[in-house]
Amino acid sequence: MSRLALPYRSPAASCVRAEPWQLVLDGATTDLPESLDFWDYRMDVELSRTMYVDLTAARTGAALTDGAVLTLAAIWTASGSNLRGSVQRVPLTGDGVRTVELHAVLPGAQLGGVLSLETVLVLSRTAGTAAPFAPRRAGSLLWDDAAALRLQGDAPLFPMTVIDFAHTSFRDGAAWHLQLGSDLNAAAMGSMLLLVNEKAEEVSVAFAHAARPGPVDRVVLSMVYSDCARIMVEHALLKEEFVDDADFPEDSLGTTLVNLFHQLFPGRTIQDLRQLRQNSPSLFASELQAATRILQEA
Template identity: 30%
Template sequence: MSAPISAGYLTPAEERIRSGTVTVTGPQGTPFPEGEPVPDWDYFTDLTASWPLHVDLPGVLQDCGLSPAAAVHCLVTWHSSSTNRRDNSSPARLVDGGNRLTVAIPGTEIGGILTLTARMVLAAPDPAPISPLAALRPGAILWQARRRFTLEGSGSRFPVVATSFAESGLAEGRRSLWYLSCAPDLDGSDTGSIRLYLNTDHPAITAMLSQPEAEASRTLAEVLRHDVVRQLIQTALRCEDLQDEHDQGEGTLGELFINLIRRYFPGRSLSDLRSQHRNDPSELEAVIQGLDRVLA
């Protein structure tokens, strides 16, 4: 076993800090605890993370060699595996007893695995430290812990790009709402094969991004989410190499297609769905609408 890495200054004993159940909550208000995947998530579902802490503050200060006048702040940071975006809550002064750390997480910036990290940091130099081994620099991390959440759903893996179609030339520079790009390479990376472009030239898109909680924005986001699902299912059914009995590699576009189709059509084979798609594609689209409960 390797020796623990020293921070170079005193840190508190673990028993001084007790974490409660860390949760992630969507707009509908249902909290999902650590260890459970967040189901039916998509890029237009903003999340709120909550991390309760019970802290023996006098004990923390004593263990760290800090005086009672020392300012220790707590905050929670988030990181997304698929977008590599990260941010944090505003630091709050740590108090003795109950503390609750919360952070708002924009859905358009996350996907894959969401990692939350709670931290206690020295906010300012202690005017009268009681130990020469006490942390001195502002921002020194006195304690931290991590929790991970898996974001599930049709929008959990591929990136979203907000861009001007007029400047980029997408959709011939027209005033389209969005464009879903999908390179149908079943063995390719799901993250790299699909990209959703949002046209910032369109006022409805800019309103949805800047005011996601507005009723019109929520309606448009739901229609967009459904359109992404519809297009992905159609693309999957056009891929003749995608077969029920084939084992798709983890993290591939093929795996994403299979998981999406099984979610919507758990009792039907790909050959059956392809037959319906060829013979009556409009009916299949209507079926997907009903299964997706669009605007219902």
Template identity: 25%
Template sequence: MGRIAFPFLTLDQTAISPEPWVLLDGGLETPIGDAWLPDWDAARDLRLRRLVTTDLDRAADLLSMPIDDGVLELVTRIGTGIGNMPRRIIATSKLPLTRMEPTIVIDEVVPGHSLSQRLLVDTLVILRQPREGSPLSPDLAGSKLWSDQLDLRLEGEEPRFPMEAVSFLERFAGRPEAYAPWLLHWTPGNLHRDFGGSVRLYLNRDRADVTDRLLAGDRATTQVVLADVMTQIISVSLRQNDFERLAEEADPCSIAGRAAHWIGLAFPGQDIAAVRSMIDLRPSAFHAGILAAADIVSLEDGA
């Protein structure tokens, strides 16, 4: 899979040089080297730190535009939530980049009680103040010029989402689904069953154009696929007349628990009955709400 082609010039590691994130605990630094955070509990606050060194002269060369102090901004955004994609932003910091302080220390304390099964930390450099440059220079405030991401799952809290890439032409030979880019395999019925053990997303290995983008974390592809998964499970769940009771009693890691959580994200402040009626009366709003909730990155802070 090739690199994403942005419509404007961007920065690379010669202009933005980040060091790995570390955990601070009792004055000791522990490098984060795994996608699972060990020995975590809700009473434990997390302190994250990293150094980011910038070269604004090199940035000016790469962007083909003058870069004064404050033209670029370093943004750190911390999110959490249940499921594959964090939906609640719990901390955001913004620091202007200057030549006087080429090395920035990012030091964030995340209260343990605010965490919910997954921690996602985005670090971005955005254009704060556009300047005259070449035709390929970024010219809109808020343009993302560089980014990286730390993705941590909290040990013992969340099962990995089950996905498997297979050849649909072989697995589903002679059936209509052989040409689908993905397929959600699950059997509606007992919504108390464990989500991770009852639901599996098959990716069509014959459709590398879609599968490669999804596995690489492409935002739009992930949003569409996750929205399809959410729509299927929410729609079936809402057809059960006693889903209100099931949602209240369900374990968060069950199918009903996951469906209830997704409904809360897509339709905040609305009760189950209102969302159920939306399927028939306002289907476009129903699908748009789920598609919006499936977005991998929250843009509430406008970054």
């Protein structure tokens, strides 16, 4: 429950009893983990939660009349995509304790980074004459809590789509193509797209199995990850503004590339790697293979 001082009366936190968020995988539920190590953008996130709301206690604590309508809502926000949406909204009327089952399937293509979940109990509509210091406006917060799930994965963490390369300008024999924007200050999620050729069945199947990859899938995903990391690093090194003291906006393509660089080459400078690529491309390629741990178990 938020501890911020509200300009109106609010009920005790005990008016809502919340079970932990549950992650649903293959029909089985488990408590929401801190991170989802096998997640990728083709994997939707299914969530559920059971809530018990004491409407009588909530209204009494907020000095609301018996006819006031409350709403229990859950909202998700993904830091990787800067998108947000509603998990579920449930209007609550009547008295006593109401049991509410929250459930949603969040599309993986809209997620990324840290998935934040905020559950709130708000006033939807008043009824009758409000008592002094009682909340009056629709949307007034009565109770809230928050949870988070860090989304990670074996696959590169950017949007992807499977298409037929025969209908594009790409070579039909290519298995994948990574598109990167030229503006390092632009939003990362709008500047990166991994295209997979649907004719490269081993690759499309590997991404479909990314949540539970088999031995062949792991090899394919490792190769795609290594190649995409190479493309991203080389793309960055070709940009004059990509330097050690660069300051790019949060969640921008430039920040994403800087974070990838320091993840792959801790303790190294951008200038050092740029010179290595210019002076010894073959050694640079070998260092990238080692940094991305190609064909190695994570």
